[in-house]
Amino acid sequence: MLPMAARTTHYLTPAETVERSGFSLDTLRYYERIGLLTDVGRSPSGHRRFTAEDLQWLGILRCLRDTGMPIAEMRRYADLARCGDPKSLAERIALLEKHDTTVEEQVALLRAQQQHLREKIRYYQSVQPA
Amino acid sequence: MLPMAARTTHYLTPAETVERSGFSLDTLRYYERIGLLTDVGRSPSGHRRFTAEDLQWLGILRCLRDTGMPIAEMRRYADLARCGDPKSLAERIALLEKHDTTVEEQVALLRAQQQHLREKIRYYQSVQPA
DNA sequence: CTCACAACTGGAGCGCGCTCCAGGTCAAGC
């Protein structure tokens, strides 16, 4: 282990990034391969070094992933985000807003089916002898 | 097409079942293969004939599927449901209640991440020139 | 120095839940 105090706190090792992002190391490498994660720093020996910014980006990826955005669309978003603000901003907003409505729909479906589930449970309970 | 009036309304053809259940024919066959659907009736020539009861069961399967229950667990539920009421009832209730809490968690996660999503959108909007 | 363990790479493999295909049979309209 590196002595904590002796390191610039600017870089995170893969292990630390795994811990803080909640993604597995394999997933981090996979995301880099497919272009969800770009320009990841390297130590002189070739080991990855993540920045706080990377971690923040991973937070966004987690948000999108947890809400069911397919990877192809995350890539589109990543590409827009990477190319910088100028005209891609409106596109990014549109993409996220569209995604927001799909999340809304997901929640609505889950809630509706949860109602059915609970009715079923109540029915079973009413039938139960005890 | 069969003339509607000439048929006992008790049986549904595969096509009708597809339409009413929302599952594809392939999925219906798949569900039968893996034991999610059992004792599906057959016409003399071997074509499937679904009953209203089958359709109701498909409704339950849809509910479970839409709420993300893995097929292995649906099978467990199907097995419990098939073996009849006596002592499996409590197990079924337990299974569904457990699933209900996972649905609750799913919704909570979605909602939380949706908040982040919306913050991001608001941030973009605040940055937008227009 | 040695050891153990972290990390590297390219590529194969996997689990899930279907979906598709080939090669046939069945049935209703003309």
Added chain:
DNA sequence: GCTTGACCTGGAGCGCGCTCCAGTTGTGAG
């Protein structure tokens, strides 16, 4: 009788999102 399209079966294939593997190199502790 013929055609068309629904349906059958067993089995292969697929898309997604990772996950694992082999073989090698790096690194920090004792």
